Amino acid sequence: MKLYTLARKINKKIKQRRREVAGRYLSPVRGLERFAVPQNERIVSMTFDDGPTNMPVNPVADPGLEGVSLTRALIGIMNDYDARGTFNVIGTTEHNYPDKMGSLHKPTWSGVRHDHYPMFGKDKYAGAENQKELVRELLKNGHEISNHGYRHVLFGRNNIVYGSREHFTNIHDVVSDLRQLHELMKNEFDYEMTMSRPPHYIDRIPDGFTSYDAYAVLGYDYLAASFDGGGWMPTVGDYKEDVRKMVDPLKNTLRADANALCGQIIFQKDGFNMSLMSPVATALREQLEVLSGYGYKVVTVRELKDKYPFEDFNDFSKNFEIARELDRRGYIIGYRTNEFKPDKTLTVGEMVMMTMKKSDYGKMLMNIIGSASDRKKHLKHPYYLGFLYYDRKDLMERSDEEATKEDIVSFFGDSFGIVPSVSGNTIKRFEYLEVLSELIKN
Ligand SMILES: [Zn+2]
Structure with missing residues (x-):
């Protein structure tokens, strides 16, 4: 039995370290x-x-x-x-x-x-x-x-x-x-x-x-x-x-x-x-x-998840309702750790991923499992499937950089024919929710 307790302890440590890594990227699957x-x-x-x-x-x-x-x-x-x-x-x-x-x-x-x-x-x-x-x-x-x-x-x-x-x-x-x-x-x-x-x-x-x-x-x-x-x-x-x-x-x-x-x-x-x-x-x-x-x-x-989908976000004054609606509709907007990080500045990778639906991601993944090169890229880069989906592999190198107003306007124009209104040069994730709400109007 001692061995089992020890194993659980070690497991916990490993999990903590993995959690830090997991919290870096948005994921279609969240650990609830x-x-x-x-x-x-x-x-x-x-x-x-x-x-x-x-x-x-x-x-x-x-x-x-x-x-x-x-x-x-x-x-x-x-x-x-x-x-x-x-x-x-x-x-x-x-x-x-x-x-x-x-x-x-x-x-x-x-x-x-x-x-x-x-x-x-x-x-x-x-x-x-x-x-x-x-x-x-x-x-x-x-x-x-x-x-x-x-x-x-x-x-x-x-x-x-x-x-x-x-x-x-x-x-x-x-x-x-x-x-x-x-x-x-x-x-x-x-x-x-x-x-x-x-x-x-x-x-x-x-x-x-x-x-x-x-x-x-x-x-x-x-x-x-x-x-x-x-x-x-x-x-x-x-x-x-x-x-x-x-x-x-x-x-x-x-x-x-x-x-x-x-x-x-x-x-x-x-x-x-x-x-x-x-x-x-x-x-x-x-x-x-x-x-x-x-x-x-x-x-x-x-x-519980339907009401309060994230583990760090329930602030109605910060577009929480939009986030909840996007989550209900299956958009990839949260981190693997089930965090939302409303005050984090939006990155280029997040800008793209948050417009994608889990169902589309799942289909893409199923399709690339058999392809050695795509599979390698997917396992190496958490947003690879998003860039592939929108045919924007050119953005991959800048994935972790902060998204500029110019990035957002051009991505939305190209992909959805929408001209979003963005106030600052870079924006916080909760501010981006307003831009995303354009996608679910009607
Ligand atoms: Zn079991």
């Missing part, structure tokens, strides 16, 4: 970790991974949950608090065989070469493919569904914890796995998923692409989280203690600062922990009790 919510508005989201799960809660600590499947138990508890969650479901792990059972209480608890949910040998009891009734139930109760991979196969290698695991080797396989679940949700439930979280947060695909590229092809955002609900940990040997370990961090956080969870995403599990137990079935009620005591409303990530 938290949202800037006005301080007086206490809203928070919860995501539930690896379900839906049609096996009884374990142990049955609440007599009302006798014979009730885990997902149904969660739906019932959420209903009692008028809470809506984002269920990050799998398709099925039933094809992840041959495999061997792993060791209980360890990261390989569900299988050596693959994950098996809800547990080894019982794959048909979890996932959207075989648990359609539970998916229907979730949707009927207003919950959101997101894509956690059809087979829950790792996108790439992670030697520290999951060295024995099989993983995908290229973006084609990642995309087709995600697409399989996407189509299932569309065909069976007429439901369009808009976000995804990779199995075990492993982002690097061995062929050089990352989860962000795969998500760009599908038009998804990256469903991250900012607060760990803790239900995945192995048991400490005492169920009450397991539950306490899930509730106390939340309690303590809010005791220190009642607004601390505003706009955050809490990670939860719709499945067994590493010890084949489901403390979430007890802890969730206590967590929701605490949250509602502080006046929090639990909403889906989709709803």
